[in-house]
Amino acid sequence: EVQLVESGGGLVQPGRSLRLSCEASGFSFNDYAMHWVRQAPGKGLEWVSGISWNSVSIGYADSVKGRFTISRDNAKHSLYLQMNSLRAEDTALYYCAKEIHIQVVILRLDIWGQGTMVTVSS
Amino acid sequence: EIVLTQSPGTLSLSPGERATLSCRAGQSVSSSFLAWYQQKPGQAPRLLIYGASTRATGIPDRFSGSGSGTDFTLTISRLEPEDFAVYYCQQYGSSPWATFGGGTKVEIK
Numbered sequence: 001e002v003q004l005v006e007s008g009g010g011l012v013q014p015g016r017s018l019r020l021s022c023e024a025s026g027f028s029f030n031d032y033a034m035h036w037v038r039q040a041p042g043k044g045l046e047w048v049s050g051i052s053w054n055s056v057s058i059g060y061a062d063s064v065k066g067r068f069t070i071s072r073d074n075a076k077h078s079l080y081l082q083m084n085s086l087r088a089e090d091t092a093l094y095y096c097a098k099e100i101h102i103q104v105v106i107l108r109l110d111i112w113g114q115g116t117m118v119t120v121s122s
Numbered sequence: 123e124i125v126l127t128q129s130p131g132t133l134s135l136s137p138g139e140r141a142t143l144s145c146r147a148g149q150s151v152s153s154s155f156l157a158w159y160q161q162k163p164g165q166a167p168r169l170l171i172y173g174a175s176t177r178a179t180g181i182p183d184r185f186s187g188s189g190s191g192t193d194f195t196l197t198i199s200r201l202e203p204e205d206f207a208v209y210y211c212q213q214y215g216s217s218p219w220a221t222f223g224g225g226t227k228v229e230i231k
Binding site: 046107109110112 | 218
């Protein structure tokens with residue numbers, strides 16, 4: 001079964017850091033670009049960051065650029081999001097998601113995890 | 123950044139009716155880069171349509187997508203009880219890589 005499982009969320013104070021992880025199973029992880037998408041409580045979807053299958057191409061939303069860092073470890077079938085200088089507006093459910101097609105970055109996201117909640121509050 | 127505007131915000135319909143959801147882009151979007159997702163309460167989004175009109179695996183043929191340039195449409199030909207949900211359009215671009223519309227909620231009338 002193709003599956004993505006996020007972890008690492010929690011309550012953190014403004015200005016602090018948090019690292020999210022996404023463990024993949026059931027598919028050839030090293031062949032697919034991966035993304036983080038977040039959803040603030042009661043709000044819509046916001047793409048946060050993406051990384052190509054070989055880590056050559058990386059992108060960020062303007063709202064997180066310079067504060068968040070995406071990475072992956074293909075040997076561990078895992079995707080990461082290092083979040084620094086967290087703000088209240090970063091409070092959201094963070095999903096990791098997989099591209100539908102092999103070795104492309106085209107933002108067609110066919111498999112999503114269930115998300116991990118990040119709450120930034122003092 | 124390409125802004126996607128979805129309308130209406132809420133669509134109140136009965137099972138069996140036809141739903142027409144609009145997604146308008148602030149500038150032209152390649153049809154290849156336009157997708158639609160469905161999200162039910164407490165669930166992750168599900169890919170419905172990509173390339174503006176191609177149904178993802180397992181998506182019933184009552185869902186169809188169309189459009190080009192700046193105007194795109196998701197049509198549900200006959201609403202089933204499980205179709206009542208929030209729908210998002212999304213485009214792939216250069217920077218940022220992706221933007222989502224604000225969503226249309228399809229609710230039971």
